[in-house]
Amino acid sequence: MHRVEVRLKKHQPDARGLGLVKDIHDLGITSVSYVRVADIYWLDAELTRDQLELICSRLLADPVTQEYWYGESLHLEGEIGPNQHSIEVAYNAGVTDPIEATIRKALNDLGVTGVRAIKTARRYLIDGRLDISQLEAISSKLLVNPIIQHTVSDEPSGFPENPRYRFVRKEIELNQAVQQFGFSDDELKAITAYFLKQGRNPTDAEMETLAQTWSEHCVHKTFKARIRLGEKTIDNLIKNTIIKATRELEKPWCLSVFADNAGVIDFDGRQALCFKVETHNHPSAIEPYGGAATGIGGVVRDPLGTGLGARPILNTDVFCFAPPDFPYEKLPQGVLHPRRIFKGVRAGVADYGNRLGIPTLNGAVLFDERYVANPLVYCGTLGIMPREYSNRGQQQPGDLVVVVGGRTGRDGIHGVTFASEQLTQESSATSLSAVQIGNPIVEKKVIDTLLQARDRHLYSRITDCGGGGLSSAIGEMGADTGVKVYLDKVPLKYAGLSYSEIWISESQERMLLAVPPECIEELMAIFASEDVEAVIIGEFTDDHRLQLFYQGNLVCDLEMEFLHQGIPQVERVADWQQPSHAEPDFDCPQDLGEALLKILGTWNVCSKEWVIRQYDHEVQGANVLKPLVGKDNNGPGDAAIIRPILDSDKGAIVSCGINPRYGEIDPYWMAASAIDEALRQIISVGGNLSRVALLDNFCWGNVQQPDILGALVRAAQACYDMAIVYETPFISGKDSLYNEFEDEGKVISIPHTLLISAISVMDDVNRAVSMDFKKPGNLIYIVGTTWNEMGGSEYLRLYHLTGNSVPRVRPHQAKWLMERLATATAKGLVRACHDCSEGGIGVAVAEMAFAGGLGALVHLKHVPLGEPVDRDDFILFSESNSRFLVEVAPEDEEQFIEVMKEGVNLASIGQVSDSETLEIYGLDGKPVLEQKISELKEAWQKPIRW
Amino acid sequence: MTKVRTLILRGPGTNCDAETAFAFQRAGADVTSAHINQLIRREVPLSDYQIFVITGGFTYGDDISAGKVLANELKLKLGQDIRSFIDRGGLILGICNGFQVLVKAGFLPGGDGREQPITLSTNDSGRFECRWVYLKVNESSPCIFTEGIDRMYLPVANGEGKVVTGGKALPDSSIVLTYSDQYGNNDPGYPDDPSGSEGHIAGICDASGRIFALMPHPERHIRGTQHPRWTREGVGKDGDGLPVFLNAVKWAKGI
Structure with a gap:
């Protein structure tokens, strides 16, 4: 040694x-x-x-x-x-x-x-x-x-080997199955009936297979449940909301929706875009670096495993943490401090994404104390593939099952037996959970070789190995044929794994292929040529059974029909009452400068440059609008635009909307606002609504509680209502439920958190617009209506208030307005555009000013209102949806108004100045705010200048 | 007329090969991307090409130190081929990870390649830095790639981009690019020099000017819309990085 x-x-x-x-x-x-x-x-x-x-x-x-x-x-x-x-x-x-x-x-x-x-x-x-x-x-x-x-404290004498595994076929007594596998009573009844009919006890592998396949993660039973809400019964929530919208909209450019690992839309008639966002919350809570790294690694494999395989071209990430200044003494037992989680998650995503050579171009970071034990880590990947590959492949009986990439270990299996963790001791077995760090280079090699194999048509179907490992991936792939798998053929990281462990391991960087026998030689040669491990582990059959073998022994024999259709539908009760929060009881301050500085410096609003610059957002050379824009390349861009095909002018825009604070008042308007926000960002950068697809990612608390489930139902309902009006179909989504933590008898549940991600096709990237003010003397227009909607706003949060007047969405007006504005931008009439979100007009105009290095003059009395609002602070900081600040050159004003005027509430509220000061005048014409843009920028940059 | 043949090296963890190929194609070259195993197996002979490119990426994960494992592999398994490629008058370009590889394999700054006189080390900030930088070209450099170029604005994206010479400063002629501020001043602080490089060095070449490596990415600024401020400053047709590739192709035509 x-x-x-x-x-x-x-x-x-x-x-x-x-x-x-x-x-x-x-x-x-x-x-x-x-x-x-x-x-x-x-x-x-x-x-x-x-x-x-x-x-x-x-x-x-x-x-x-x-x-x-x-x-x-x-x-x-x-x-x-x-x-x-x-x-x-x-x-x-x-x-x-x-x-x-x-x-x-x-x-x-x-x-x-x-x-x-x-x-x-x-x-x-x-x-x-x-x-x-x-x-x-x-x-x-x-x-x-x-x-x-x-x-490490002592000298190691050698690395002990893992204990060998000796085969024993394990049977499970049905009456013990509840505690071990966590089935519900109904599920256990169905399982018992099935095995009584078979006249035998199940094996552990069979029970594991059922537990994985029927898990919330794999089958989304809550979203498919029969839910009673008051008088109404919803039979299958997702089919009646999110998927329903997509079906009714019937967009011909939706090529593959809710049918595969990611959603697919047409890009330019020849290529297709493929988008998916996943969460990796629990692994990131216990080991932020590895958890987040394998989160990005996992979602990259989704487009790669969609259709016949898409090349990943862009990553997104959205994080929710407790505030970085969370007091140590308030930290629940066994929970890592949010600052450490933040730093670890950021590093994990960056190290994995950078190594894969995929630019991270869009995202958000949000903070709330209730994420302390359940941080949320959303990772998304956009891929591109030739259009003819966009639909899922179909294997034939006789096709081979090939596992490609990483080896299988005990990753993701809890309470497993290992050789001693201490380097010094002999192989005393101890029990611990296996957490994987992830190996991006293995995944990069898999991507490089798989795409070569795809283009040579060497496999009939592909999928990724994610949650549930081989059991989910192969079980699903073989559903309409049947499959035999020889588990002892699976390449292992180390000895000692039982057949069940091999079957359910969640080791990373693995893909599964169905390969016609006549292609196998050529396929294996490609992988061998670049040192990628690929092994035949089974074959597809025509008997509609899932059969697993270990050293010649049959250890699992399930009918596919029971595995995939046998799960009884869950019945749940939901309830929802609008909570009542205290309303603001303070007077409007005379000077709003302090409030604006404070809002700019909140964890939610402040600059995330520290995160963004540690991601390679330039790799692949495709970006047209970067996450950081403006005079000093550090203003907050609204959405990212890339040029997926380097010699074409067609672009793809990626944006996101998320606002858990509104959910405390009404999850319906939270969801509607998140959709509006994602669409606003697309419009802001020069896109339009004609080809926008959405993804939903719900992170929720314990949905067995009726009020939490009721909130989920309301949010899903809003998704349907908005998607129908905006004509923006959902193409894929995912949910992560039961995000709660018990600390000394007190349950901390996360706020209802819905992330909406949007992908849009842009005809000409040369029409892109950034949010920074461009030229003194240009006019500042506000497009859209301001209401007294302070509920859930950053401004009320300064006073530790939530309020009740949550921002609503008037989707018919909003859609019209967005379409008009998109037309104006396409005509080149918009010099800068920024949407109003957290912090309303105040934050938007400040960001435009300091990003452009220019001052501005704004008159609140000109702001078009939807109802009487008699307070300057409310007009400045209201977070009403569907609003934009637009910079228009004086010479373009007439034409701009001509395009915009019909049916759109808009007004010129001021102009860009060269004074390097932001001046805002109130309803009575008197100044309410005068701040140097350098001070505003400093307040915004300071919090996360780590 | 036959096109200039460019070979772009792929390997475990290279990730800028597609956009580098695009840059060379724009510059009029014929481009082949080949995996290092194909070179080692002599399926793709280096001698068929006039330009050899080691692109950006994280070869072998940049484990141990950036570019180190690929540097050893190139030196031990392809050292002879690369030497004769150089002797034949071929051009070598190393970008980002390619810079780290060429230095750690001893092909830069030149000499017999047995010693490694300089290195690329962790940025002073301790962070991966993805940002745009202003570069000045050393007029007295013999570098083929930067002929006629005075200044460039390009992005860097690295965690280990700091040039360290270990006491013996590099001869002035081997320095090709240095970081500057936007006004062209020579003594930039962070972040204008994102790494804290000795002498603010961003790119170097060998004595012949035919082996050139740099930390910034010229292939990421080939066209106007890649500039971070094109939406406010107007859009040019070409980016600052394109001439690097045009120069290489033009010169290689004469080989």
Whole structure:
């Protein structure tokens, strides 16, 4: 066993260490002056000194900046002074560290063979006077996540092997099945009846298969339930709302909807776009980095596994966390601090997405204390494929089942048995859950090779392996034929997995193909050529049965019909009462500057540049409108535009809408507002409504509670109502329910959170408009009507109020208005456009001003109102939907009005100035706000300048 | 007339090959993208090409350090082929990860390739930086790729873009690009120099000027609509990066 420690030379600044010093200071521990981070490699092999020298000097250490030590023991250099502390952190057993495979490959290249195992660790050398409790705080709050890591204290003697698995066919007594698999009474009844008819007990694999296939995650039983709400009964919520809208709209450009892993629309007659957004909430809560990384990895495989496979071209991400300044002492037991979750999630998404070479171009970050134990991590991917590949393929009996990509381990299986996590002990078995870090390069290689195979027509069908692992993917793929799977053929990461574990493992980076036998040789050659593992694990049959074998033994034999149709429909009761919140009881302040500065500096509104710049948003060279725009490239863009085909002018616009605060008043208007917001952003950047498709992602609390389910029903109803009027069909969606956490008897449920993502086709990307003010003297128009809609606004939140007058959507007027504005933009009459959302006119005009580096003058008395509003603050900060601020050049004004005037409420409310000051005048014509744009921008940038 | 043949290297984790191919095609070249295994198996002989490109990406995940594993692989398995490609007068372009690879394999800044005199290290900010930068071209550089170019505005996207020379400064002629501020001033702070590079170096070449590597991405600014401010400053037909590819193709025609 050899230990190599690699460290930066003394005079080299340690950027990783400096970042950690900041984080330690944020904990309130200010005595730390310096941290150095060293990389540790444990090599289990017999190596000569020359070999070690070669490995260190040629591979592990950089000759210019780093130095190295090797030996057989820990803490080689005795330089730990009285005020120096060393913490060494290693991964637990069962955590797959992708670096190990890379090192193995690199050692082979160097001609070093016979290495039995490689482990990596990290050593932190901390300078500063610290007591034990402070060290413990640094370790537990920043360095170690016990789910995947531990501190190393002793010398390892070898890496123990996992205990071997010895085959035993396991049967389950039906009366014990409830506790073990979590079936409902009705489900268990159906299962019992089925196996009584078969005249035998089920095996564990059969029960696992049913549990996975019938899970909320796979079958969406709540959305398909029979729900009683008052007098009304809804038989299958999703069919009667979201899917119903799509069916009724019958858009010919919808190519594949609700039928596959992602929704598909036509792009330009030759190519199709494919869009999906998923959540990875629970894994991100317990291990933010790995959870979020595998979240992005998972959603990328959705377009790849849709139709015959789409190439991923854009990622989106939306996060919901508790505020980063959440007090440590209020943190529930076992919950990571939101700042750590935020940083870990951001890093996970960035590291995985950047490595895949997919630009992350759109997203949002929201904050609410109730996300403390259940952070939400939405990841989305847009893909493109030739139109003829847009429909799901169909395999024939006799086609082979091929698994491609990553190996199978115990990832996602809880309470499994592993060799000891401690490097030092012999293989004492301990129970722990396996969390995966994810390996983006494996996934990148899979994408590269799969698309070659697709274009050579070498497979008949494709799907991804996600939740439920092989059991869901193969079970679904074989539904209309039947399938035999030989589980002992599945390539494993390590020994010791039982057949059931292989079957339900959620290991990442795996895709499944159905391959006609005559194509198999050519297909396997493509994968082999680029070192991608692909293995035949079964074949499709015509007997409509799911049969699993392990070493020749039949371990599962289920009829497909029972597996897929046997689940009894769930019956639920829903109820919904509009809550009543306190209304504002304060007077309008004379100066609104302070309120505007405060709103700009709230966690929700403030600049997310820190996040955005750590994503590669330029890779693939396709973007036309970036997430950050304006004079200094740091203003908040409304939606992203890309040019998916580099030599065409056709574009794709991606946007999102989300506003959980409105859901506290009425989830119906929350959903309607989210849809309106996503559409507004498309209009703002120069798109139109003629080809917009939506995705829904519901994250909800415990839907067994009638009021929480009632809220879900209302939100879904709004989705239908709005989609029908706007003529924007839903093409795919996903739900994540039961997001609640019990802390000392108190249940923390997340706010009802609906994310609406929109994809739109733009005819000519050269018509794109950004939100920054362009030129002094240009006019500022407001398009749309302002109402006294302060409910759920950022402004009331400053006063810790929610209010009741939630922003509504008047979709018929809104649609007309958006279409007129889209026409004006297409004619080139709009110099800048920004939608009014959180913080209303106030935030929108401030953002346009500082993004353009220009001042503005605004008169609130000209703002068209839908009802009498006699307060300047309400007009400035109302969050009424369907409103835009538009910059129009004086010479274009006449034509702009000509296009807009019919049936649209609009008014010129001011103009762009070169004064670098935002001046706002109230209803009585007196000034209510005068702020330097530099101060507004500073307030907006400061909170997340980490 | 036969077109200039360009070979773009693909490998585990390269991810800018498609847009780099597009840039070379726009510049009039014939482009082949080949996986490193195809080169190692000699299915695609390097000797058939005039321009060899190592693009951006995260080869082998940038595990251990950025570009390191691919650098060793190239050096150990294709070192001879690359040497004779260079001796024959071929052009080599390394972008971002390609820069890291060429330096760590010893092909840049030049010499016998046994030593690695400089390196690319973690940015001073400790972060991955995706932002646009102003670049100045060193007039006295022999670089073929930047001939006639004075300044460029291009995006960077990297976490390890800081040039470190380990005491021995690079000869002036090997410095091709340095970061500047938008007015062209030579001593930019962060974020105009996003990495904190020694001498604010963003790109270097060998003594012949035929091997060139840079951290910024010229292939991401081929056309006007890629400029971050085209919606306010007006849109040009071509982007600042295109001349890099035009120069290469023009020169390679003469080989």
